[in-house]
Amino acid sequence: MPEPLDVLEALHSTPARRYLSDAPIPDEIVRDILDAAVRGPSGGNTQRWAWIVVRDPEVKAKIAEFYLEGWDKAYGVNREKILADPEGMSAASFNAADHLANHLAEAPVWIFPVLLGAAKSQNPRLGSSIYGAVQQLMLAARAHGIGSTLTTLYMAHEPEVRTLLGLPDDALTMALIPLGYPAKGRWAQPKRRPLDEVVFFEKFKTP
Ligand SMILES: Cc1cc2nc3c(=O)[nH]c(=O)nc-3n(C[C@H](O)[C@H](O)[C@H](O)COP(=O)(O)O)c2cc1C
Numbered sequence: 657m658p659e660p661l662d663v664l665e666a667l668h669s670t671p672a673r674r675y676l677s678d679a680p681i682p683d684e685i686v687r688d689i690l691d692a693a694v695r696g697p698s699g700g701n702t703q704r705w706a707w708i709v710v711r712d713p714e715v716k717a718k719i720a721e722f723y724l725e726g727w728d729k730a731y732g733v734n735r736e737k738i739l740a741d742p743e744g745m746s747a748a749s750f751n752a753a754d755h756l757a758n759h760l761a762e763a764p765v766w767i768f769p770v771l772l773g774a775a776k777s778q779n780p781r782l783g784s785s786i787y788g789a790v791q792q793l794m795l796a797a798r799a800h801g802i803g804s805t806l807t808t809l810y811m812a813h814e815p816e817v818r819t820l821l822g823l824p825d826d827a828l829t830m831a832l833i834p835l836g837y838p839a840k841g842r843w844a845q846p847k848r849r850p851l852d853e854v855v856f857f858e859k860f861k862t863p
Pocket of ligand 1: 810
């Protein structure tokens with residue numbers, strides 16, 4: 657059973673966890689986490705989704721290569737530039753993301769939330785029918801002491817990933833969430849811009 661965890665406390669202490677151990681996660685815990693995820697919302701409660709649990713080392717190794725390629729292209733080669741930018745990522749975040757990119761396959765369980773019939777969608781709000789449930793997944797994992805990160809850097813290889821996961825042609829993976837018991841770091845409050853910079857009353861820019 658997970659430790660009792662106040663909902664608001666969980667909301668304030670669930671950062672991305674990118675240093676994960678390879679210790680296995682029991683099946684019933686994975687099931688419990690997914691059971692909490694699917695309680696999340698979808699438009700009209702259509703639940704046009706699938707949740708693919710990946711543990712197969714061969715599949716993980718292939719997709720981890722795609723991910724590392726995506727990381728290197730977008731971030732790895734730009735390390736100096738990103739770290740020199742005061743608005744950019746902190747060195748700690750960069751190093752953690754770099755670590756995940758190089759150790760992704762070690763996370764014992766991966767979850768791909770998938771939207772069915774979504775591959776050609778033009779709906780800009782498409783993700784709203786699954787990302788609420790994805791956040792529930794990450795919070796349920798947190799309740800079990802399991803860390804996670806919502807990731808997408810494999811996405812340039814969506815067709816190959818679709819084939820590896822045996823998905824229909826019109827399905828779209830919405831993320832890859834590596835799950836694992838944290839190997840380093842803590843359940844700290846995520847840093848965000850101050851509320852007064854982003855919350856407005858009645859009209860945009862009215863504090
Ligand atoms: C759409 C989306 C895509 C993301 N893709 C990645 C990714 O590919 N790799 C990664 O390490 N983090 C990824 N993240 C995680 C964000 O970097 C993270 O949520 C953000 O830095 C805040 O982290 P914090 O909650 O630990 O403060 C993604 C988040 C979102 C919402």
